[in-house]
Amino acid sequence: MTVRDxxxxxxxxxxxxxxxxLGANARYGIGLLYPGLTGxxxxxxxxxxxxxxxxxxxMYTDYLTDRGRLLVSTGFISSYTTYSTxxxxxxxxxxxxxxxxxxxxxxxxxxxxVLGRWVALRIRxxxxx
Amino acid sequence: MSESILxxxxxxxxxxxxxxxxxxxxxxxxxxxxxxxxxxxGSFLLGLVLFSDLGESVRLFVGVxxxxxxxxxxxxxxxxxxxxxxxxxxTAVVYALGNILVSVAAIGVAWFLTG
Numbered sequence: 001m002t003v004r005d006x007x008x009x010x011x012x013x014x015x016x017x018x019x020x021x022l023g024a025n026a027r028y029g030i031g032l033l034y035p036g037l038t039g040x041x042x043x044x045x046x047x048x049x050x051x052x053x054x055x056x057x058x059m060y061t062d063y064l065t066d067r068g069r070l071l072v073s074t075g076f077i078s079s080y081t082t083y084s085t086x087x088x089x090x091x092x093x094x095x096x097x098x099x100x101x102x103x104x105x106x107x108x109x110x111x112x113x114v115l116g117r118w119v120a121l122r123i124r125x126x127x128x129x
Numbered sequence: 130m131s132e133s134i135l136x137x138x139x140x141x142x143x144x145x146x147x148x149x150x151x152x153x154x155x156x157x158x159x160x161x162x163x164x165x166x167x168x169x170x171g172s173f174l175l176g177l178v179l180f181s182d183l184g185e186s187v188r189l190f191v192g193v194x195x196x197x198x199x200x201x202x203x204x205x206x207x208x209x210x211x212x213x214x215x216x217x218x219x220t221a222v223v224y225a226l227g228n229i230l231v232s233v234a235a236i237g238v239a240w241f242l243t244g
Binding site: 013022052077083086090 | 133137138145148152172174175192194196198203204205207209232236
């Protein structure tokens with residue numbers, strides 16, 4: 001492994017670490033504003049929208065660099081959203097509310113991704129003019 | 130307050146790096162296995178921590194930070210939508226239901242182990 005490769009590895013780790021630090025705190029902040037199921041729901045749905053945008057943007061227009069994507073998606077957004085707290089809260093509440101939580105989080109999360117894709121497509125359309 | 134930010138942030142950094150490492154090791158051609166694995170393992174670990182009631186600092190560091198960042202909902206959502214787009218509708222259904230059912234089961238096991 002060359003020095004160059006090693007530096008690149010350190011850079012990757014640094015970007016994921018910084019993104020993780022900030023993303024977890026952003027989720028924590030939202031959790032303080034909206035305690036319980038609501039905060040997790042808000043973080044997961046908004047995060048799915050942003051990640052949907054970033055992933056499809058990569059396929060369509062590719063403005064972001066690989067480094068930017070690592071920081072934003074793998075680091076920040078993936079840490080900002082969470083599955084463990086979502087699953088835990090789902091079993092901690094009454095069964096009916098738990099089912100509702102899964103249904104709403106899944107529907108709005110998937111819709112968020114599709115909306116993010118739509119925005120990425122619009123930007124591609126605009127950049128072609 | 131600043132101590133909470135540090136606990137959550139450092140935990141988040143550890144969790145994110147763990148998830149990234151799993152993603153580079155685990156291959157998932159037909160099925161997004163690495164996201165499924167981190168979500169189930171992270172849910173199990175969160176269950177262990179919360180059921181053991183180890184105090185606020187541990188909850189912030191391991192629960193909100195490490196487990197929160199190690200597991201991910203956004204990648205799960207994108208994985209599911211992409212499976213549907215690629216025509217693998219049944220894989221998407223199994224993946225979406227599998228994530229919640231196995232994670233809930235893992236939390237159940239954590240409850241059993243700590244009870």
